Amino acid sequence: MFRWSDRGSPDAAPDDRALAARNAATQAFLALDDEQRATATAVDAADELGTARRLGDAWRQVAVLGDHATEAYLNATTDTPAGPATRTADERATTEIERAREAIRRFRSSHARVLDEAAHLVTGLPRSIHEARVALVDARAAVAGTAGVRSRRAEERLAEAELSAARLDSPGLRERRDAVARTLELAREAHTLAADAPRTAAQVRTALSSVTTRRAAAQTRTDRIPPALSSLRREFSEKCSRDLDDAERRAQASLVAADTAVTAARAQADAGDWDDAADQIAAARAELARAEERADAVTDRLAELRDVRADPARHAADARFVVRDAQRLVVDRGVVAEFGPVLDAQSVRLQNAVERLDGVHPDYWFHLTELRGVRERVQQVVERVRAAAGR
Secondary structure, three states, X not given: OOOHHHOOOXXXXXXXXXXXXXXXXXXXXXXXXXXXXXXXXHHHHXXXXXXXXXHHHHHHHHHHHHHHXXXXXXXXXXXXXXXXXXXXXXXXXXXXXXXXXXXXXXXXXXXXXXXXXXXHHHHHHHHHHHHHHHHHHHHHHHHHOOOOOEXXXXXXXXXXXXXXXXXXXXXXXXXHHHHHHHHHHHHHHHHHHHHHHHHHHHHHHHXXXXXXXXXXXXHHHHHOHHHHHHHHHHHOOXXXXXXXXXXXXXXXXXXXXXXXXXXHHHHHHHOOEHHHHHHXXXXXXXXXXXXXXXXXXXXXXXXXXXXXXXXXXXXXXXXXXXXXXXXXXXXHHOOHHHHHHHHHHHHHHXXXXXXXXXXXXXXXXXXXXXXXXXXXXXXXXXXXXXXHHHO
């Protein structure tokens, strides 16, 4: 005859099921707690960074489910040993917990990009802050190691990096993130400038010699302005050189400005301030370029006008060929209606320029600039025709 004593206590099987229910509820609760805490941290970070609108409102609705599930678990398990009477409450709590976890998973899936970026920032920020501090230490060492070759810019960037680094311990996530980026940028720039300081110094020393040579050459070209301008006025009508009347004055002013910049560069180089010296060298070169340009404007004008005066028909023929070549292109591409009138207008413009040479004092400069204008306008038409064909 079957007896209970042969199988053990009649309460053993229900106790095992109760313990299993309690264990399942506990494991589900721990997982819920981890998931809810991690998601809440990411949501707070995303809200602070402003990477998503109204994300916090959506999360609060989901978090309520987690809070209720947690409450159900605590009510079922606190001060209540697992037993047959608690199994139903434990199973009910597990069901509620799983429902909350599923809601959290759906929420994370719907906002995966924003939440992942925020979570990545939060977890990676300590490492980034450490990297910024290390970069700052390296920059300090690099700036301090430029003995005898001072880099003002490196010192300025280092000072800015120090100010930015003071915000690395700010309470706000956004402030710390921005401070990391700014500190890294400034510290690395300071390090690079400090490392480049010896090379900058060598370049300045070389440039001071070369700019002196260029200054002499620019003076020689400027000295050609008065005789060239005199020939222009003597050989051609007043209109041909009116815009060049103050070319010598402006060129000389540029030479004076270049001299001032070179003097400043030498003083700064003597003081070891190589960055400012390099800036002054650049300013001197720019002024010399302007002086050369103003001198060349006069001598080139004289050469061009003499050339067109010697054979105006050749210049006109060259421009006329450009117009006719473009007209053939327009006909071949079947776009006469669109571009034909423009080219016809250039033909008229060219003919007017030729006719204006008749007279006692022809304006060869007007003639030359008109021919150039015709070529440029025709070239624009050709480019538009070819671009349209390529589409």
